Amino acid sequence: MACRVQKRISLRRKLHILRVLTNSNSAKRTSIAKSTVLRLYKLKLALETVKRQYENLLPTRREYISLLNHVKENKDVKIEKVGTRTFMVRVTCEKGGDKLVAILEAFDEMRLNVQQAKVSCENTFSLEAIAVAEDQTVDVRDITESLLKAIGKKSGEEDSQNFDKCCDL
Template sequence: MACRVQKRISLRRKLHILRVLTYSNSAKRTSLAKSTVLRLYKLKLALETVKRQYENLLATRRECVRLLNHVKESKDVKIEKVGAGTFMVRVTCEKGGDNLVAILKAFDEMCLDVQQARVSCENGFFLEAIAVAEDQTLDVRDITEVLLKAIGKQSGEKDSQMFDKCCDS
């Protein structure tokens, strides 16, 4: 007899726990079972929705990273005119290749004398230089185009004429 009472108490405790978990007020076992199955189904649907949203977020993240890598411009040339025929040149690009040699050759072709320079290859190639032009007619745009060609970047314009304006000998 005591065994039946213990089983009944145990069953009532389990049913009470199920009522609490399924937010059901039903006292009948069959309706409690139905509400439990319904609750489990709703939880399954919610889990599938969360999984789909997670997969969409991962796909969006991958697309954003791909676009950022595609858009990320690794080559940059900035030139400021400091004085008459004097320019502050800043070049930033990826490591590798003969960037310094190409830039110095471009300076030589344009008859630019480098008075002071600082070069770094820590997180990529970086050059900062003060250059003085022998020919005072050089423009910032001309120097930018030549340096972009020297470091291998396609400028949006047609090939400009090479500078043969060095000292007339």
Template sequence: MACKVQKRVSLRRRLHILRVLTNSNNNANRNSINKSTFLQIHKLKLALETLKREYENLIATRRDYISLLNNVNDNKDVKIEKIREGTFMVKVTCEKGGDKLVPILEAFEEMCVNVEEARVSCENGFSMEAIIVAEDENLDVIDVNEALLKAIGKQSGEKGSEELNNSSNL
């Protein structure tokens, strides 16, 4: 007998909790409390699915944004400032991939310049800042710029010729 009373008290307690959680009125019977509980659960599931869709859309937007940023940085950029006679500050930025440092250093060697200080990064594409000193005082900013663009262009030129050869073989 006490077991039935405990079950009834436990059931009433659970119904009261459900009534409070679903904002049902106090005179509601079990069926209406159950229906409102299931309705509340269904609404929560729909809200969760909406949040998941919004999250996936945000992730896709973020991925597109990052790819756009990477495409913006694809341009080759060479900036050269003349510090004093025969000394230049060189800044090179271009897309990631390929061997860029070696051709640039070879171009420096061909121009007969010494690299006093250099910083190289490959984190968001290739970037290099260097202070170079020319052995020949007649070296001009335009000459350095052309040599570096030619050195960077060698890499993209090789890739283009490979793609051309591959497409002609098809």
């Protein structure tokens, strides 16, 4: 007899919990069961809607990340010819590596003398310089290509190439 009473009390507690969770005002078991099934069905539909929205957002997220990566890898080199042999050089790129050293080596290879320069590497690496060519055969396009090649080099890449050349002998 005590076992039946405990089962009834347990059942009433469970029905009360279901009634609270499903916002059902009915005291009947069948009504509570129906409202529970209806609530579960609505939750299932809501879950499917959220999954569908998530799947639709994934391609947008991928596109956004690829655009951010493209912006990060932006290299900007602007050369203006100021005089007959004088150039105003502006370089902006991501910071890291030996950018300044590579740019100065490129200037040296092209036989450009730097008269004045400003360098900043707070958020990105930027350089503004006034350079004078030793000969008049230097063109804006040549300087641009040389600087893009210099800032595109990863640090230590040149050393490994020189090492490979030495080992090939």
